[in-house]
Amino acid sequence: MHADYPWAAAPLIVSAPMAKVAMPKLAAAVSKAGGLGFIAAGYHSDHLEDLLEEAEDLLQEGTAESPIKVEEGTPKFLPVGVGFITWSASLEKALPSFSRYCPAAVWLFAPPLGFRDLIPWVTSIREATACRTKIWVQVGSVSDAVEVVEAIEPDVVVVQGLDAGGHSLARGASIISLVPEIKDKLRELRPFPQKQIDVFAAGGISDSRGVAAAVALGAHGCVLGTRFLASPESLVAHGYQKALLDASDGGTSTVRTKIYDKVRDIHGWPEGYDGRGLINRTFVDHLSGLSEVKNRELYREELNRGDEGYGVNGRLTTYAGTGVGLIREVIPAGDIVKSLREGARALLYGQNHVSKL
Amino acid sequence: MHADYPWAAAPLIVSAPMAKVAMPKLAAAVSKAGGLGFIAAGYHSDHLEDLLEEAEDLLQEGTAESPIKVEEGTPKFLPVGVGFITWSASLEKALPSFSRYCPAAVWLFAPPLGFRDLIPWVTSIREATACRTKIWVQVGSVSDAVEVVEAIEPDVVVVQGLDAGGHSLARGASIISLVPEIKDKLRELRPFPQKQIDVFAAGGISDSRGVAAAVALGAHGCVLGTRFLASPESLVAHGYQKALLDASDGGTSTVRTKIYDKVRDIHGWPEGYDGRGLINRTFVDHLSGLSEVKNRELYREELNRGDEGYGVNGRLTTYAGTGVGLIREVIPAGDIVKSLREGARALLYGQNHVSKL
Known part of the structure; x- marks a missing residue:
């Protein structure tokens, strides 16, 4: 090798x-x-x-x-x-x-x-x-x-x-x-x-x-x-990095889901794939039954917030593995x-x- | 220690x-x-x-x-x-x-x-x-x-x-x-x-x-x-052990679910718990929408089959971790x-x- x-x-x-x-x-x-x-x-x-x-x-x-x-x-x-x-x-x-x-x-x-x-x-x-x-x-x-x-x-x-x-x-x-x-x-x-x-x-x-x-x-x-x-x-973004540093207990603070692709209009991942990211308002609202259309709309508005749009109370996607708590x-x-x-x-x-x- | x-x-x-x-x-x-x-x-x-x-x-x-x-x-x-x-x-x-x-x-x-x-x-x-x-x-x-x-x-x-x-x-x-x-x-x-x-x-x-x-x-x-x-x-049972030895690719052949408790009438596990077992007909039928009542009935009938009731085509619960393929x-x-x-x-x-x- x-x-x-x-x-x-x-x-x-x-x-x-x-x-x-x-x-x-x-x-x-x-x-x-x-x-x-x-x-x-x-x-x-x-x-x-x-x-x-x-x-x-x-x-x-x-x-x-x-x-x-x-x-x-x-x-x-x-x-x-x-x-x-x-x-x-x-x-x-x-x-x-x-x-x-x-x-x-x-x-x-x-x-x-x-x-x-x-x-x-x-x-x-x-x-x-x-x-x-x-x-x-x-x-x-x-x-x-x-x-x-x-x-x-x-x-x-x-x-x-x-x-x-x-x-x-x-x-x-x-x-x-x-x-x-x-x-x-x-x-x-x-x-x-x-x-x-x-x-x-x-x-x-x-x-x-x-x-x-x-x-x-x-x-x-x-x-x-x-x-x-x-x-x-x-x-x-710095907001993304801050969200990573703030996160702990990665098995609890992250989740596997398809919603983070959907709000960003990413389509076409083959059958059987999803993604793991920090749980944020996109996911919580999705769980509570918010429509994808509305969730996508809120995601797009959130983009204007820049670094402030990340974190548990934000909506911007923050992909992360369960090891995030060690960072x-x-x-x-x-x-x-x-x-x-x-x-x-x-x-x-x-x-x-x-x-x- | x-x-x-x-x-x-x-x-x-x-x-x-x-x-x-x-x-x-x-x-x-x-x-x-x-x-x-x-x-x-x-x-x-x-x-x-x-x-x-x-x-x-x-x-x-x-x-x-x-x-x-x-x-x-x-x-x-x-x-x-x-x-x-x-x-x-x-x-x-x-x-x-x-x-x-x-x-x-x-x-x-x-x-x-x-x-x-x-x-x-x-x-x-x-x-x-x-x-x-x-x-x-x-x-x-x-x-x-x-x-x-x-x-x-x-x-x-x-x-x-x-x-x-x-x-x-x-x-x-x-x-x-x-x-x-x-x-x-x-x-x-x-x-x-x-x-x-x-x-x-x-x-x-x-x-x-x-x-x-x-x-x-x-x-x-x-x-x-x-x-x-x-x-x-x-x-x-020997049938259980045979099912373990037959299984491979543990992440694929096992699943986390509550259905294996339900068919066996085990109630009371606290919020947030489920169990991982080999995928068998109980789970597949559950996924396809079979009612719990009917699934439990089929489980009970399966008990009469003894060792034959285990395995991918059986119904008897076979709890196992993802490491099962190494056994x-x-x-x-x-x-x-x-x-x-x-x-x-x-x-x-x-x-x-x-x-x-």
């Missing part, structure tokens, strides 16, 4: 390609700290080349002291990843960028009907980058994982548990049982170590204890979303990566264990 | 007090292997003294080679625990047993209105056993944990995540975020190490990877339910304890880590 991400350190800390908010600044900061940052091409991929160019510029800065670098060539290797919401994004629009840039990884999420929908994506990206861009696919169940492996032989399976913020399967397990069961299944499907498919864990991880737990479960690394939203490099300050993305990695290493390999009762 | 459970080894592996199926045979086998086995007094506590007497007999067997023993005295110290479903069980009926036996722990679950309902339980059990019986209380959220500490100052908080089988809070997080957030909160409430409240993790753990993960999250040990159902010492054979409870403990120790303290990428 080291050959695929030569600048990175273990356990590999990854920032998720969160639509609209995980942009080149966040991705570059994460990769520069020895993690792997994903840029969200998101629902569309119209400006992908601009985003990759921006990432290139950011990654060139200060590389003298850092082992990270953009490798010249055609295409140029970029030590960041790009994520696509595949039921919505256009492969046709995305593909030209891959003749100029070779990101370290692409992350393919939520194909419209099944994982075979990803075959054109995978075939053309592998061809354009001579297989150097690694294929990451997000799954939420063991059967998903089996289907993905059979359809496209990915390099990495991102196992997303039910604690995750934002979009994921509405039903499922947390990574506690999902990661080991998928690991065992992949070993059964691909018994040869050289053909091993790496597993990354996502959902509910906010600090080094979660990272250490994921590694103990068998993951090669961790993906975090909510934790990176509370960094200056993410593109969320107590906004800190630079690079510091997050380093503290998660070093903290997890101390827990896993340090001498400070209580090894007796 | 060693002083409280002198026969036990770390990380402490605990079998849950599963109503009707976790009886003295299972509890004694778990404790004899260096874990802590709980006997379910369950919904009632009418026969508690008989259960404890049975446990005493079982624990006397073969103690020559084992560090475990029943300590003579008034009351006699028993190296097992007892669990009560407190909205239903009677303290009055349970209490006389504590003048004869001092179990190592009691586990108090689901008070009818709030954790202050546990004050009479805790006061009288501590008095009867001179505080030697440790008080374990199960919680499913950070606010639960705070309320418990303020109400009764427990010795142990069992943090149950949403992956758990059987009854628990219907909404919440998994242990991935819940254990660390509760640990931090308890440290804030009780900053002095000598007043520390121990945390145990429950929900979705079926093998040594889950145990190691829970320890990395900060738990002192783990509670497992479903895993111990697939042992010869549990009192579930592939019925093995003795003592072997489960040892393999979980040794496996977790190897993962946590062994030299076989991949410490580079």
Whole structure:
């Protein structure tokens, strides 16, 4: 795995390609700290080349002291990843960028009907980058994982548990049982170590204890979303960040629902998906029976309130995972990566264990 | 903690007090292997003294080679625990047993209105056993944990995540975020190490990877339910065990619902609780709109089918957590304890880590 991400350190800390908010600044900061940052091409991929160019510029800065670098060539290797919401994004629009840039990884999420929908994506990206861009696919169940492996032989399976913020399967397990069961299944499907498919864990991880737990479960690394939203490099509003810091007891203060898509007029998520966000007035009113039309109207009015529109008494969508209660300050993305990695290493390999009762 | 459970080894592996199926045979086998086995007094506590007497007999067997023993005295110290479903069980009926036996722990679950309902339980059990019986209380959220500490100052908080089988809070997080957030909160409430409240993790753990993960999250040990159902010492039917072994992809094959209580005429669980079990025809028909009356009738008829009444095409309730897919054979409870403990120790303290990428 080291050959695929030569600048990175273990356990590999990854920032998720969160639509609209995980942009080149966040991705570059994460990769520069020895993690792997994903840029969200998101629902569309119209400006992908601009985003990759921006990432290139950011990654060139200060590389003298850092082992990270953009490798010249055609295409140029970029030590960041790009994520696509595949039921919505256009492969046709995305593909030209891959003749100029070779990101370290692409992350393919939520194909419209099944994982075979990803075959054109995978075939053309592998061809354009001579297989150097690694294929990451997000799954939420063991059967998903089996289907993905059979359809496209990915390099990495991102196992997303039910604690995750934002979009994921509405039903499922947390990574506690999902990661080991998928690991065992992949070993059964691909018994040869050289053909091993790496597993990354996502959902509910906010600090080094979660990272250490994921590694103990068998993951090669961790993906975090909510934790990176509370960094200056993410593109969320200050009101959004304040709502994250204010929240505690994530299993109680967040909820999985479709209403946050509906009020924002986002339609088309495949069957079985919803999103986890902080409970706010949009959700409470929805529960009390307020019509979607009226709820959407109130949401749109709330947009005028800016930062004030966030929080439990606000209406602006604040996607967040159950780990939100562990996030107590906004800190630079690079510091997050380093503290998660070093903290997890101390827990896993340090001498400070209580090894007796 | 060693002083409280002198026969036990770390990380402490605990079998849950599963109503009707976790009886003295299972509890004694778990404790004899260096874990802590709980006997379910369950919904009632009418026969508690008989259960404890049975446990005493079982624990006397073969103690020559084992560090475990029943300590003579008034009351006699028993190296097992007892669990009560407190909205239903009677303290009055349970209490006389504590003048004869001092179990190592009691586990108090689901008070009818709030954790202050546990004050009479805790006061009288501590008095009867001179505080030697440790008080374990199960919680499913950070606010639960705070309320418990303020109400009764427990010795142990069992943090149950949403992956758990059987009854628990219907909404919440998994242990991935819940254990660390509760640990931090308890440290804030009780900053002095000598007043520390121990945390145990429950929900979705079926093998040594889950145990190691829970320890990395900060738990002192783990509670497992479903895993111990697939042992010869549990009192579930062979059909139930076969259904557990047949199940995979636990996030998909299980569901949280109230219908399994309703068909069995179990009423009275406090607001906010439901139970996770394998999806079977009771649930599928319920989803399709079959009336509860008819569903209950079909459930009762199914009881005549015995072992055949379990499984995806059966109707008999099969509570199970999302970790069910990791359970592939019925093995003795003592072997489960040892393999979980040794496996977790190897993962946590062994030299076989991949410490580079």
